Amino acid sequence: MTLSRRRATIATVAIVAIVGTASIALPSTGLAGSAFDGAAASAAASGRTALLAPTARKPKPSPSPTPTATPSPTPTPTPTPTPSEPTVDAPLRFGVSTPQGPLVASEIAAVAATVGEQPSIELWYEDFRQPLSAAKLAAVDARGATPLITWEPWAWGGGATQTAYRSSRITAGAHDAQIRQWGQALAAWGKPVLLRYGHEMNGDWYPWADGVNDNKPGDYAAAWRHVHTLVTAQGATNVRWVWSPNVPYPGSTPLTQLYPGDAYVDVVALDGYNWGSSQSWSSWQSPDTLFGQGLAELRAIAPGTEIIIAETASAEQGGSKADWNTRLIAYLDAQPDVSAVVWFDYQKEADWRISSSVASASALAAALAARR
Numbered sequence: 001m002t003l004s005r006r007r008a009t010i011a012t013v014a015i016v017a018i019v020g021t022a023s024i025a026l027p028s029t030g031l032a033g034s035a036f037d038g039a040a041a042s043a044a045a046s047g048r049t050a051l052l053a054p055t056a057r058k059p060k061p062s063p064s065p066t067p068t069a070t071p072s073p074t075p076t077p078t079p080t081p082t083p084s085e086p087t088v089d090a091p092l093r094f095g096v097s098t099p100q101g102p103l104v105a106s107e108i109a110a111v112a113a114t115v116g117e118q119p120s121i122e123l124w125y126e127d128f129r130q131p132l133s134a135a136k137l138a139a140v141d142a143r144g145a146t147p148l149i150t151w152e153p154w155a156w157g158g159g160a161t162q163t164a165y166r167s168s169r170i171t172a173g174a175h176d177a178q179i180r181q182w183g184q185a186l187a188a189w190g191k192p193v194l195l196r197y198g199h200e201m202n203g204d205w206y207p208w209a210d211g212v213n214d215n216k217p218g219d220y221a222a223a224w225r226h227v228h229t230l231v232t233a234q235g236a237t238n239v240r241w242v243w244s245p246n247v248p249y250p251g252s253t254p255l256t257q258l259y260p261g262d263a264y265v266d267v268v269a270l271d272g273y274n275w276g277s278s279q280s281w282s283s284w285q286s287p288d289t290l291f292g293q294g295l296a297e298l299r300a301i302a303p304g305t306e307i308i309i310a311e312t313a314s315a316e317q318g319g320s321k322a323d324w325n326t327r328l329i330a331y332l333d334a335q336p337d338v339s340a341v342v343w344f345d346y347q348k349e350a351d352w353r354i355s356s357s358v359a360s361a362s363a364l365a366a367a368l369a370a371r372r
Contacts, residue, residue, distance in 0.1 A: 091371050092333045093340035095121025095148065097311070102136040108143065111345055114355050115365045121194070123148040123310065123342050127156045128165065128178055132185035141191060148194040148242070148310070148342065151182070153223070154207045162207045167219035170208075171226045179227055183234030196242040196310060197227055200271055202253040203246050210253055217257055224260040243302075244269035244310045247294040259301050268302050270294045271311035276318030278350040284318040287328040295335065308340040313352035314360075321356065322363035329367035 094117065098107035101124040112118045122140045126132070126149060140147045153175070154165045164174070186193055198208040201220050207213035210220050228241060243265045245255055259265070272290045275282035291309065298307055309332060314324045332338050343364075346352050355361045 090339075092329065092338065093120045094368055095119050095123060095145070095340055095342035096345050097123035097342060098345050102139045102147070105139065105143075107345075111343075111354065114361050115368050117368060118143060119145055121146050121148050121340055121342055123150065123196075125150045125152060127152045127154055128175060129155055132182050132189075134185070134189065137189055137191075137193070146192060146194060148196060150196045150199055150244075150310075152206070152208075153198050153227075158207075160205055160207050160209075161213050163213070165207050166213050167208055167210075167215045167223040170223040171219070173226075176230060179230045180234055183231035183236045186231065186239050187235035187237075190238055193239050194242050194267065195231075195239045196244050196269065197224060199244040199269075199310065200246040201258050202248065202255060210257060220258050221260040225264050228260070228264045240266040242267045242269050242308070242310065244271060245294070246270070247272035247290060248297060255297050255301055262302060262305075265302060265305065267306045267308055268298045269308045269310035270298065272309070273312060273344070273352070274314040274324055275350060276315035276321075278315040278317045282315075282318075287324065287331040291331070295338070299337070305337075307335070307338045308342065309338065310342050311344045312341060313344040313346075315350035315352070316356050316360070317350070320359075322359035325354075325360055325364040326367045329364070329371055333371045 094115065096108065096111050096119040098104065098111065100107055102108070102122050108119065108122065122143070122145045124136065124147075128151075132149075137147055153167075153170055154162050163169075169175070186195070198206070198220065200206060201209050203209060204212050207215075208220055208223065209215065210217050224243075231239060241264060243259065245258065246252065247270050248255065270291060272294065274285050274287075274290055276284045295307065298305070312328070314321045314328075328341070332341050343354060344352050345354055347356075354364050
């Protein structure tokens with residue numbers, strides 16, 4: 001999340017993003033287990049399809065810790081669409097992102113205890129300088145969850161202007177060595193991974209966004225296709241690619257300019273936050289107001305494609321967070337093509353945590369239980 005985004009939000013749209021260790025603004029501030037077993041049966045009648053589930057279940061950011069490069073252009077072969085996992089009827093999946101990530105099991109356990117079920121998706125962030133962490137993948141897998149990795153093509157802490165991470169340089173091969181290493185590591189892991197490259201690209205707070213860092217219209221989509229092609233060429237067919245803009249807001253880049261094409265995307269997603277009155281520029285937004293336009297645009301751009309809410313949370317100020325939590329789960333659970341929601345459980349620009357109040361925690365737990 002970045003402060004600049006906040007200003008751009010205008011009181012009508014609350015969105016969030018996470019930039020390095022300090023993320024925020026228009027964008028983002030970045031379930032397996034027995035408790036979920038009974039859910040699949042009760043949700044079968046809803047017709048929701050869950051392509052993300054590692055089993056027969058359905059399916060800002062925050063600290064940005066810390067991408068390297070060696071130019072070596074490579075031809076871009078025609079992509080082979082990633083095979084989809086079997087479609088199954090299942091309930092809305094619940095996932096979480098925690099401040100210290102997958103290696104701090106106590107944070108995940110605390111969330112599970114608060115909501116009464118084990119998160120089935122765990123989201124964390126890596127920049128282009130980080131190697132893929134097998135330890136993090138193993139920790140998530142041991143808890144029966146699906147890893148959702150936000151892969152950010154920049155160096156954490158360097159700001160939105162980083163010449164080395166211009167999208168055109170990525171497409172030209174400047175970071176191919178690092179991208180290949182990730183592809184090889186993902187292929188070696190072999191199990192399902194959700195990979196969210198360059199999220200919130202319709203905002204202006206990250207160096208991969210068109211219109212930022214000297215990126216021209218179309219550069220982001222071209223870089224996405226190059227990265228996808230290179231990773232897939234290493235044998236990483238276990239990866240499902242998640243294209244994840246911020247909820248659209250006045251002045252945001254049109255999503256149609258940023259979409260890389262159906263052959264390169266497996267899942268589409270949204271990041272969106274209810275800032276309430278926590279900021280001078282923000283106001284309370286109901287879940288349907290926050291996500292309605294973005295969902296409609298995703299369905300128009302990628303009809304029939306699975307949708308997830310990759311980052312969301314609410315502030316306490318300006319309304320009832322407990323009521324918002326209840327309405328969020330009910331609203332998303334009523335969308336047959338929305339398979340999962342991932343909560344951003346951080347205390348940053350606002351107290352986004354589920355446990356920010358007893359009422360908030362109780363309401364989310366009850367809402368999740370009801371959808372089962």
